[in-house]
Amino acid sequence: MKAAVIHENGELDVVRVEEVPEPAPGSGEVVLKVTCAGLNHLDIWVRKGRPGTSLSGTHILGSDAVGLVEELGRDVEGVRVGDEVIVNPALSCGRCEFCARGQQSECPSFGIAGLSRPGTFAERVVVPARNLWPKPAHLSVEEAGALSLASVTAWRMLMTRAQIRPGESVLIHGIGGGAALCALQFAKLIGAKVIVTSSSDEKLARARELGADHAIHYRSQDVAERVKEITAGRGVDVAVDSVGAATWPLDFACVRRGGRIVTCGITTGAKAETNLQALYWNQLTILGSTMGSNEDFRQMLRAVTVNRLRPVIDEVFTLDEVRQAMAKMEAGRQFGKIALRVAP
Ligand SMILES: [Zn+2]
Numbered sequence: 602m603k604a605a606v607i608h609e610n611g612e613l614d615v616v617r618v619e620e621v622p623e624p625a626p627g628s629g630e631v632v633l634k635v636t637c638a639g640l641n642h643l644d645i646w647v648r649k650g651r652p653g654t655s656l657s658g659t660h661i662l663g664s665d666a667v668g669l670v671e672e673l674g675r676d677v678e679g680v681r682v683g684d685e686v687i688v689n690p691a692l693s694c695g696r697c698e699f700c701a702r703g704q705q706s707e708c709p710s711f712g713i714a715g716l717s718r719p720g721t722f723a724e725r726v727v728v729p730a731r732n733l734w735p736k737p738a739h740l741s742v743e744e745a746g747a748l749s750l751a752s753v754t755a756w757r758m759l760m761t762r763a764q765i766r767p768g769e770s771v772l773i774h775g776i777g778g779g780a781a782l783c784a785l786q787f788a789k790l791i792g793a794k795v796i797v798t799s800s801s802d803e804k805l806a807r808a809r810e811l812g813a814d815h816a817i818h819y820r821s822q823d824v825a826e827r828v829k830e831i832t833a834g835r836g837v838d839v840a841v842d843s844v845g846a847a848t849w850p851l852d853f854a855c856v857r858r859g860g861r862i863v864t865c866g867i868t869t870g871a872k873a874e875t876n877l878q879a880l881y882w883n884q885l886t887i888l889g890s891t892m893g894s895n896e897d898f899r900q901m902l903r904a905v906t907v908n909r910l911r912p913v914i915d916e917v918f919t920l921d922e923v924r925q926a927m928a929k930m931e932a933g934r935q936f937g938k939i940a941l942r943v944a945p
Contacts, residue, residue: 604661604723605923605941610650613924613931621659624719624727626674631730633688638721638920639665639747640930640939641779642868647716648927662923663722663941664690664715667736667745677730686733687745688721689753689898690714695731705894706757713750713892722923724943734898737906743914747938748905750892751779752912754865756901757893758841759787763863767792769838772828772855774798774848776808776816777936780865782913784841785811790908793839796831798824804936811913825854836860846870853879863888868933913937 604621626632644662670684680686693700693708700708714720714728736745758780759765771788773781776797788795789812796815797808805816817827828837836857842848845867852862853876862885879885893901904910915935918926920943930939 602724603920605663605920606659606661607648607656608659610648610656613648613928616648616662616924616927618921618923621661621723624725626672626677626727628675629677629729629731630674630727631670631677631680631733632672633666633668633686633726633728633733634671635666635668635721635724635726635943637667637742637746637917638663638941638943639750639779640926640941641665641750642866642930643713643716643750644720644927645931661719661721661723661726662715663720663726664688664713665747665749666721666726666943667742667748668726668944670733671725673730674727680730680733684733685736687736687749688714688726688728689732689734689749689895690721691753691892691895691898692717692729692732703894703896706892706897711891722920722941722943724920734902737902739906739909740911741914743917743940743942744911747779747914747940748912749898751938752783752905753893753898753901754780754890755783755787756904757897758863758865758888758890759784759791759839760900761893761897762888762890763839763841763861765791765793765839768794770794770796770832772796772798772837772840772852774840774842774844774851775868776813777801777804777933778843778868779912779938780843781841782808782811782937785813786910787904788841790904790910796828796837807936824851828855832857839863842866844869846873849873849875853883853885856883856885858883859885861886861888863890865890915939917942
C-alpha cells in the first residue's frame with residue numbers, strides 16, 4: 602500500500618510517498634481503509650524528531666483520519682466491517698490508575714497515532730477498535746478526517762481544564778491554526794466573548810465571520826493595551842495559548858486577577874520566562890493540557906454533532922502532495938485544517 606513515510610528525522614525532503622507492507626490487525630484492532638486524513642503540527646514535530654529520541658526504521662506520519670473498517674482482528678466488539686468511522690488518535694494503556702480514573706491523557710504510557718505507532722497518511726492503518734467513533738453524518742470526509750486531534754485538544758483546554766462559562770472573556774492567540782479555530786467555535790458555542798489575534802488582516806476578518814467579537818492585529822497593535830481597552834481595564838478571564846514562547850508574557854499581561862492561562866502548544870518555542878510575582882500576586886492559574894480523555898472526546902463529538910459544527914478546512918491535498926501540504930502548515934499560511942485525500 603501507499604503511505605507518506607520518513608526513514609530519518611529532518612526537513613521536508615525526508616518525507617516520501619512510497620509502497621510499504623500491508624498492516625495486519627492484532628487483538629482488539631481493526632484495519633481502516635483511509636478516505637481522508639488531517640494534518641497537525643504534531644506531524645512536523647514527529648518529522649523533525651525530538652532531542653534524545655531516535656527513529657527506528659520506516660515511520661508512517663499522520664494522526665487524524667476518517668475511513669471505512671475493512672478487517673477486524675481478534676476480540677473486536679462494537680465495530681463492523683464497512684462502518685464509516687473517525688480515529689481518536691489518543692493511545693493509552695487502559696489499565697493504570699489514571700486510565701481507571703478516566704484520565705487517559707494522563708496515562709504514563711500515553712501515545713498518539715502517528716507518533717508512537719504507524720500513522721494515518723496511508724491507504725490503510727491499523728488502530729485499536731476502542732479508538733474508533735462513528736463519523737458525524739453532517740461532516741464531509743475532509744471535515745471528518747481533520748476533526749479529531751485539534752477539536753479534542755481545544756475541547757479539553759476550554760471545557761475540562763479552564764472550565765469556561767457563558768459570559769466569560771477568552772483571548773485566543775494566533776487565530777488560523779486548527780486548535781485555535783476550534784477553541785473559537787467552542788467558546789462561542791458556550792456563550793463566551795472571544796478576542797483573537799493574528800498578524801494577518803485576512804485571518805482576522807475570517808475569524809470575525811466565525812463569531813470572534815474582537816480581532817487584534819498583533820504587529821500593528823499592542824495586544825495587552827487593546828485587551829485592557831476591550832475589557833474596560835479588567836483583563837480576560839482566560840488566555841488560550843497554543844503559540845508558546847512568543848505569547849507567554851502576553852498571557853500574564855492580558856488575564857484578569859484570578860484569571861486562567863491554558864496552554865497546549867509551543868509553535869514558537871518551549872522556553873519562556875514566567876513572572877512569579879505576577880503569578881501569585883494576581884492569583885493566576887496556569888493549566889497545561891494535552892489532547893483529551895475518552896470522555897473529552899465523547900463530549901466534543903456530541904457537541905459537534907448536536908450543534909452541527911464544522912471544522913474550518915483550509916485546503917485539501919492528495920497523499921502524493923503531502924510535502925506541499927506540510928510546507929503550507931509549516932509556513933503558517935493556513936486558515937483552518939489541511940486535509941489529505943487518500944482514497945478517491
Ligand atoms: Zn494508562
